[in-house]
Amino acid sequence: MTKYVIHGGKPLYGEIEISGAKNAAVAIIPAALLVDGVCRIENVPQISDVTLILKILQDLGADVRTVNKSTMEVDCTGIHNNRAPYEMVRRIRASYYLIGALLGRFGAADVAMPGGCDFGVRPIDQHIKGFVAMGAEVDVQGGFIHATTQNGRLSGAQIYMDVVSVGATINVMLAAARADGMTIIENAAKEPHIVDLANFLNSMGADIRGAGTDVIKIRGVERLSGGTYSIIPDQIEAGTYMTAAAAAGGEVLIKNVIPKHLDCITAKLVEMGAEVQEMGDALLIRRMGRLSRTNVKTMPYPGFPTDMQPQIAAVLALAEGTSLITEGVWDNRFRYVDEFKRMGARIQVDGKVAVIEGVDHLTGAPIRACDLRAGAAMVVAGLAAQGITEIDCVYHIERGYEDIVRKLSAVGADIRVVITPEEEDVHNSHAV
Ligand code: EPU
DSSP, rough: EEEEEEEEEEEEEEEEEEBOOHHHHHHHHGGGGGGEEEEEEOOOOOOOOHHHHHHHHHTOOOEEEETTTTTTEEEEETOOOOOOOHHHTTOOOGGGGHHHHHHHHHHEEEEEOOOOOOSOOOOOOHHHHHHHTTTOOEETTTTTEEEEEEOOOOBBOOOOSSSSSHHHHHHHHHHHHTTTTTEEEEEOOHHHHHHHHHHHHHHHTEEEBTTTTTTTEEOOOEEEEEEEEEEOOOOHHHHHHHHHHHOEEEEEEEOOHHHHGGHHHHHHHHHHHHHEEEEEEEHHHHHHOOOBOOEEEEEEESOOOOOGGGHHHHHHHSSSSEEEEEEOOOOOOTHHHHHHHTTTTTTEETTEEEEEEEHHHHHHHOEOOOHHHHHHHHHHHHHBBSSSSEOOTHHHTTTTTTTTHHHHHHTTTTEEEEEEETSOGGGSOOOO
């Protein structure tokens, strides 16, 4: 079992370089299934979710080569298998992108039902609705999603999404890139990684317009061919370090970011009294005095991201006054609150709303990362707390944060990895 041990209460000073975006990487790597030839993908984050999705592709028969720390070459030309097995697929939510990509490539897919962080019901009805509209027959049996087409090809269709869904938008884009004719997605999600996937596919020869708006038009092409593409920086990783600086205090330059993607996070931190200065592709964040309360409601992009909700809660737990957080995307994303309470936070949850009464200090405690972003928020809280915080189950955090301990140590945090060999390593037995 690996733990992080943090001696908190030290302000942070220095620079942090942001890695490639997890949620773009886990869509772009399966998109290589649609390409004949070598996809050279740069700015790939070194995180366990990426390792898993690459392993699944390798298992299907892809040729994967590591060029350097953040550059991979993926060649799916030789793949003839359209069945993705349960053992690995259940451990990563994004494995549902294999359905769209395999359907787009072979007109058939057999993929185990995906796993994922547990914050309520996570249906995939909108994904399935899209595939069916494009002519697929989809059936769920024995824990597998079986999707087939009559003549091996999907046909373009007009698809209205009943909810704004990142996953369904991406999955339909994947399925449509090589379908016959035009697919139009209405009420599409607009997250930066959707634009990144469209840019990746277009650079390989696809014809996708409107990504980043709520109507995306995909004219199917016969074939995609290899090329080189660099993944965008991770919005949520950058936002997490912004909240770390806001909670612990100090001055941190966050490098390799797209400031526009961070506007929603910057606006809230500035409203609370932090200073944020844009410097080209970097943001300087500075927090000296105590921050003040605010309200936050999570929404699809360009709203405040649900994936930043626990981290901003860690900051608000220490802000002056009473703040409200309304979770607008997931049913149950406040499971971390009980862990924060062990540190002295005053938070009450009623359904999708958390009422946070700011305290003047948190106290270190043993706590458990219950999912990826909750775990990141616990690191943020631990950095700001007085005394020692020990965080368990950090494999959740390592799914999405490259070198978090090294990056934080470089700005003066006292954070160490402690491995207790006598305990069972639960990493491989959990859905991530
Ligand atoms: N929804 C449906 N039907 C569907 C799909 C979604 O009702 O077919 C609902 C969901 O239940 C939820 C809402 O729509 O209430 C939004 O879900 P969405 O499909 O957008 O989420 P996702 O694609 O499963 C991705 C990210 C999540 C992030 C959400 C929202 C990836 C791999 N995951 O999930 O990221 O929280 O979008 O932005 O991109 C994370 O990185 O920690 C993470 C959980």
